[in-house]
Amino acid sequence: MQHLPPVMSPAYVAMDDLCDELSRLADAISDVSDWPSQSLDLCGQRGVYRWFLPEDQGGYGWSASDQIRGYLRLAQADLTTTFVITQYMGAVRRIAASGNTAVTGEWLESLASGKQFSTVGISHLTTSRRHLKRPVLRAEESTDGYILDGISPWVTGAPHADLYVVGATLPNSEQVLLAVPSTLPGIKAGPGHELVALSASCTDQVGFDRVHVNRTMLLNGPNENVLTSATGIRTGGLQTSTLAVGLAQAAVNFLSSEAANRTDIMDAATELRQEVDALAQRLITVSDGDTDCDASQIRTASNRLALRSTQAALTAAKGAGFVKGHPVGRWCREALFFLVWSCPQPIAQAHLCELAFDNHS
Numbered sequence: 317m318q319h320l321p322p323v324m325s326p327a328y329v330a331m332d333d334l335c336d337e338l339s340r341l342a343d344a345i346s347d348v349s350d351w352p353s354q355s356l357d358l359c360g361q362r363g364v365y366r367w368f369l370p371e372d373q374g375g376y377g378w379s380a381s382d383q384i385r386g387y388l389r390l391a392q393a394d395l396t397t398t399f400v401i402t403q404y405m406g407a408v409r410r411i412a413a414s415g416n417t418a419v420t421g422e423w424l425e426s427l428a429s430g431k432q433f434s435t436v437g438i439s440h441l442t443t444s445r446r447h448l449k450r451p452v453l454r455a456e457e458s459t460d461g462y463i464l465d466g467i468s469p470w471v472t473g474a475p476h477a478d479l480y481v482v483g484a485t486l487p488n489s490e491q492v493l494l495a496v497p498s499t500l501p502g503i504k505a506g507p508g509h510e511l512v513a514l515s516a517s518c519t520d521q522v523g524f525d526r527v528h529v530n531r532t533m534l535l536n537g538p539n540e541n542v543l544t545s546a547t548g549i550r551t552g553g554l555q556t557s558t559l560a561v562g563l564a565q566a567a568v569n570f571l572s573s574e575a576a577n578r579t580d581i582m583d584a585a586t587e588l589r590q591e592v593d594a595l596a597q598r599l600i601t602v603s604d605g606d607t608d609c610d611a612s613q614i615r616t617a618s619n620r621l622a623l624r625s626t627q628a629a630l631t632a633a634k635g636a637g638f639v640k641g642h643p644v645g646r647w648c649r650e651a652l653f654f655l656v657w658s659c660p661q662p663i664a665q666a667h668l669c670e671l672a673f674d675n676h677s
């Protein structure tokens with residue numbers, strides 16, 4: 317196999333090579349049958365999964381702002397693969413931060429190298445099925461660990477995972493976070509829903525039919541809020557916004573290239589370019605901890621910009637952009653994803669108000 321130099325910093329030339337290749341492969345990533353294994357392998361060979369881990373755990377120890385720079389580049393090249401990586405790294409970082417040496421010893425290196433794949437099923441503790449009386453994934457204590465019963469409704473890469481990091485609720489309402497090998501008896505992963513966009517992320521529910529998980533696989537808990545109590549992990553961080561801004565950058569790049577020959581779209585391209593560059597810079601500054609961070613404000617602005625810039629790109633691409641296979645049509649559908657992905661209620665409410673009340677009339 318050809319040796320590919322790792323991307324040890326966002327400024328490395330190898331980053332350009334990686335993104336060019338991901339962008340080239342992205343055109344063939346569309347349906348549930350297109351799980352992006354080639355792109356994920358490429359990222360493993362280029363050391364992408366080590367960006368997010370500290371050096372003493374086999375990573376490159378990238379700063380928070382370098383991680384944002386990295387995700388901005390990847391998301392511009394291929395949103396589906398980048399989204400899968402966020403869920404994969406969500407699992408890896410929770411494992412790394414857990415302090416559970418049995419799990420880190422057995423799994424961390426093979427996950428960091430890309431030899432094995434892990435993903436998270438935690439949204440039912442935050443933004444999914446919260447209105448139901450009964451938790452959708454329940455845990456009960458057994459003599460040697462926990463028995464899981466129910467479903468994890470949203471798990472990206474569900475049929476391809478070697479290990480799930482899932483949250484579950486105990487009868488006393490406390491929660492546990494467990495690392496669960498996908499080979500345990502009683503686990504059934506769906507093949508992936510056909511979605512409005514990102515179908516190749518193979519996102520589906522995972523069913524747990526009284527699955528016995530040994531206590532050695534406990535990552536956090538039991539406690540009242542197992543996701544926020546985990547050390548070193550921030551929920552509701554800037555990563556979702558970063559992917560939205562990366563998508564907006566892809567759309568603005570297209571608009572700028574069209575504007576080179578079409579003066580009629582020059583003003584729109586310039587305006588959107590300034591806005592997207594400013595928001596990307598704000599993400600980087602905030603991730604460095606330089607200013608007070610209002611993550612919800614940034615998230616709302618990023619969602620809006622992703623929707624506006626992809627639709628501006630479609631308007632410029634005209635009917636040609638509406639033909640299946642043109643990247644601009646795909647970007648428009650992908651922008652809708654940010655309205656539903658890990659979208660806290662206040663942000664959803666802000667979008668609903670904006671859509672319902674026309675401030676221009």
Ligand SMILES: Cc1cc2nc3c(=O)[nH]c(=O)nc-3n(C[C@H](O)[C@H](O)[C@H](O)COP(=O)(O)OP(=O)(O)OC[C@H]3O[C@@H](n4cnc5c(N)ncnc54)[C@H](O)[C@@H]3O)c2cc1C
Pocket residue numbers: 403435436437438439440443444445446447469470471472473511514517519656657658659
């Ligand atoms: C493509 C994709 C990939 C994802 N990947 C992952 C992943 O890898 N890991 C992960 O943990 N999560 C993942 N998620 C989950 C995501 O972050 C959100 O949690 C999810 O989009 C919330 O949607 P929901 O339909 O489950 O919400 P719900 O709140 O469960 O809403 C479902 C339905 O319930 C009804 N409803 C909602 N609220 C109420 C109410 N208050 N009263 C009465 N009825 C109500 C509505 O009819 C609504 O359509 C993913 C989501 C998507 C779309």
